[in-house]
Amino acid sequence: MGESGRRHIDAAERRARLALRHRLAGAARAGSPEEVAGSLVALHGTDPATVYLAVAARLAEPAKALPETERALYEDRTLVRMHGMRHTVFVFPTELTAVVHASTGLTVAARERAKLVKDMADAGAPDAAWLTEVEVSTLAALARRGQATASELAVDEPRLREQFAYAAGKSYEGVHTVSSRLLRVLGVEGKVVRGRPLGSWTSTQFRWAVAPPHPELDPAAAQAELLERWLGACGPATEADLKWWTGWRVTEVRRALAAIGAREVSLDEGTGYVTAGDTAPVRPPEEPWAALLPGLDPTAMGWQQRDWYLAPDMRPLLFDRSGNVGPTVWWNGRVVGGWGRRPDGEIVWRIVERDGAGAEAAAAVAAEAERLRGWAGTTRITPRFRTPLEKELSA
Structure with a gap:
């Protein structure tokens, strides 16, 4: 117990929880992409390859990552x-x-729609009523087609090709197309979702599809449910972690913590939180483990305060200037290095943090690299956000 009477959860136990709950230890690996996503709550999808690489790193049979993730995303939904x-x-x-x-x-959607209407008005483009007409027509066309690119939708609704100036007179001025801005707003509003890509599993060009129907929930109740799920996967976490991950105001985070009856615990960083039934000690996996996780992996990006699994002096090597993490090498719950893939398909990795990562770690990392090569073949994997160590290793 800590001085306040709260149970103290040290870095070693946090790494044990991460190993088991994030399906990274060998005995904890999952059987399907759905199990992986459910365990992590969310997989980063900004870089399409991250989804497949994150799933494969956590599957007992990584060869299933490509066909099973495509099935889950585009067939079974x-x-x-x-x-x-x-x-x-x-x-x-x-x-x-x-x-x-x-x-x-909901909050982001309202802000994005208002911004689009304002930007169009500032440029002298048609008004909100015109935009609503285009939106209705676009959604109808998408429903008829099932899935479509913005260019395909513009055949049915030519007004999507309309352009307007953005931020005239400023250093970042440019020209936007109605299709790009409107489809983005519809995505945030939950009316459309990304569909099957035009190319391979690494392609960044997506079709769009009408979003599956879902009930309208009370925002406060939904925040409580999301936070409880995430704490179950990633707790303990600090208030700063929760605010960063959700993007909510601190008042919303505190309200959701109270709603789920979260328990305070003591961390090396200060006060942390776990779900009401998650205060019992968690033992580490019986076997040591290694992992090669992709750029933007949800584990590496899971917390704002990362010193318990990532040495501060390694950050300049592994993150870009915007705070996006690149490919990482893990050993027993700590980031110890990075990896990349050369143009000829060779997977190259480097252990930078040597504390506790000796010959056993090197052998385990090499096995993970071979595991990755076994299912990914010769596919070129270039992270969307390049980081210093990844660039060096991939050269």
Whole structure:
């Protein structure tokens, strides 16, 4: 117990929880992409390759990652790619879409629509009524087609090709197309979702599809449910972690913590929180483990305060200037290095943090690299956000 009477959860136990709950230890690996997404709550979807790489790293049979993730996303629709926390694209279990929309999407959606209407008005473009007409027509065309690109939708609704000036006179001025801005707003509003890509699993060009129907939930109740799910996967976490991950105001975070009866615990960083029934000690996995996680992996990006699994002096090597993490090498719950893939397909990795990562760690990392090569073949994997160590290793 800590001085306040609260149970202290040290870094070692937090790493044990991470290993088991994030399906990274060998004995904890999952059987399907749905299990992986459910365990993590959300998979980062900004970089399409991240979804497949994150799933494969956590499957008992990584060769299933490509066919099974495609099945879940585009055939069974048990996973959905949509905007979520912090206005970021994620892949969620379909049953969470209503929760995500009500808890985080509504506020962002209202802001994005108002911004689009204002930008068009400032440019002398047609008004909100005209935009509504285009929206209705676009959604009808998308429903008829099933899935379509913006260019395909513009065949049915030519007004999508209309352009307007943006931020005239400023250093970042440019020209926007109605299709790009409107489809983005419709995505945040939960009316459309990303569909099957035009190319391979690494392609960044997506079709759009009408979003699956979902009930409208009370925002406060939805925030409580989302926070409880995330704490179950990632707790303990500090208030700063929760505010960062959700993108909510601190008052919303505190309200949701109270609603779920979260328990305070003591962390090396200060006060943390777990769900009401999650205060019992968690033992580490019986076997040591290694993992090669992709850029933007939800584990590496899971917390704002990361010193308990990532040494501060490694951040300049592994993050870009915007705070996006690149490919990471893990050993027993700590980030110890990074990896990349050369043009000829060779997977190259480097252990930077040597404390406790000796020959056993190197052998385990090499096995994970071979595991990755075994299912990914010769596919070129270039992270969307390049980081210093990844660039060096991939050269």
